Each structure stands twice: as structure tokens, then as C-alpha cells.
Amino acid sequence: MSARRGGRPLPALAAACVVLGFTQAAPAAEIPSAERRSGYEFMSRETRAMQDDDATNPAVLWLLDGEALWNRKDGAAGRACADCHGNARASMKGAAARHPAWDAAAGRPVNLEQRINACRAGRQQAAPLAYESRDLLALTAYVARQSRGMPVDIAIDKRTKPFLDAGRDTFMRRQGQLNLACTQCHDELWGRKLAGSTIPQAHPTGYPLYRLEWQGLGSLQRRLRNCLTGMRAEPYPFGAPEFVDLELYLMWRARGMKMESPAVRP
């Protein structure tokens, strides 16, 4: 059992970047669909086994909390998620696989956390839950669990296209004091080592997930903050439109891949 806590998000990144020797100027091509691999496939046998078994995947503890919250009446409206949506196993099937999704009220795509908070504020008349709070992670994990095994299915149309493009731009753009772009690691150098870690392809199919380094559950945006601070770029605040656009691009980039929430990562 590991007891690493907090710590630096991408250890020895600067030195490792020198070793990897980033030279590329032109943006890399998208990974062909036959070569797409979930972060799961880069993990050790032990960590994969931990994810696969509900008796050992620690995210199960959050799922139990999420189920309790789903059935609990809350807010001025005195209603539970279940009062409107019934059994989550049926009503929430596929919901996580199609988020971020267009939201007419917001006039832009919203991610799953924002969609849940919209129901809390608008339908339950309760205070929205804070990003990375235990309750929001638990509810999101519980809703996302109902999409496990389903293919990522992001609909891109006239309305969502500009947001997808903005997300792709962020992924391709060099930024931060190390002048790196996400694409350099995740499109070009996946499968290689960065210090002790294997660089994955950055597919968002397992979130929210239990990261051993975090010793807890965390959202996709928390993971993205880790990569941004590792690049010594300033991370966006939780819920920022830039983050949701990036999430939209990552989900679209992983289209057709199987959802595995809540996953485990090292």
C-alpha cells in the first residue's frame, strides 16, 4: 500500500522534458481509433485488478454515498433526485457518456457536475455543491457508474462545434513556463516514461476516479489541473469554460471508447 500524499503533480517534469527532448513544432495527428488505449491499459496488473473488482475498488465507498444522496430529499422543493428520475440504473444510463452536453439555459455545453448542480439549484432549490466536495464527487460517480461499459457518445453540432474547437486549441497550444502542449505528451509520446509514470493518451473515460496518489476520488478537472501545474501553466479555476471545452474535446477524442467510471489510477 502506498502512502504518497499530495506532492508534486508531475514529478521531475522539467528534467524529464529535457530528456524526452520536445522538438516538434507542427501539431501531431489525432491517434487513429485502432491505436486508442485507455489509461487502464498502461497500469500495473495489481492496479487493474483493484479497478476491476467492486470489493477492492475504493471508489465503491463513494458510490454508496452517491446512492444515499440520490434518494435523499433536499432543498426548498423537498425533492430527491429519485423523485423525478426514479431508478438511476435506468434513467442515468448513458448520461455520463454524452457529457459535456449542450445546455440551452447556459447557452453552452455543461459537464456532468454542472448538470447535476443545475438540477440541485433549479429543481431541488438547494445550494449547488462545491467542486471536488465529497457530495458532488459521490453523486457524479454514482451517475457516471450507470454508463460503465457504454461507448463515449458526444454529439457535435453547429451549437457545440465552436466549443469543441476551443478545447482542441487549448490541447494543441504550447503554454506555461515549460512551453509545452498537451498534444506533445498525449498524442506523440504516449507509452513512453515521464519519470516513473507511463504517459497515457489522456482519455477521460474513467472520471471521477480514485487516484492512489490522491488517496481519494477526484474529478477530471482535478487531473487536468495536475497536468497544467506540471507544465507550469496557470490552471483554470474549477468549472471555468476553458476546462469544460477541454473536457468536451477530450471526450470527443475518446468517442466510441468504453466508459469505466469510477476507475482507479496510480
Next chain:
Amino acid sequence: MARAVVSLPATVKRGEIVEIKTLVQHAMETGFRRTQLGIAIPRDIIRLFVCTYNGEEIFRAEFHPAIAANPLLTFTTVATESGSIAFTWTGDKGFSLTESARITVE
């Protein structure tokens, strides 16, 4: 409230080796960390885990700082008779949690 998940086969043959897995929700705060303002965060860990099979102790584990959060234990026992397997975790700040499971031995 903290949660625990225990898993073991519901039905086994007499004399069979039974694998038991337990997962418990706990921060396992080591007592060695400080906040960003330098204030020490007090230790808050599980100290002891005990498993009994029809009242008889079959497994115990002492926990110490630096054991990961949400500790996961896997251990085995031999199926002797039908009955109840009980699990208890106790620790700092009055932490105490009990879980139990039925087992049928054929």
C-alpha cells in the same frame, strides 16, 4: 458516517479456504503533516482491525501511520461451520465501525 465494504462467498464447502476482502472509508491522517500555515494536523488513524468467526477471533491487524487511506485488507480463513463473520475497526477520536456477514458451510 464511515462506510465499510466486506466481501466473501456466501456459500462454501466445509474445509474450503475462504478469501475475505475488506475496504473501509478512513482518511488515515498520519499526524506528520502540516497545513500550509505550518499547523500540525493531528493523527487520526484506525488502530486495530479484528475479525471474528462465530465469536472466535480469526484475524487481527494493527494499523500504523503511513498506511494508505481507505485501507484494503485481504486475508483467508478455513470454512468450519455456518454462521456469522464480524469485522470491527477501531481507532483515534473514538472511531469504531462494525460490519458482519453470513456464511453458509455445506
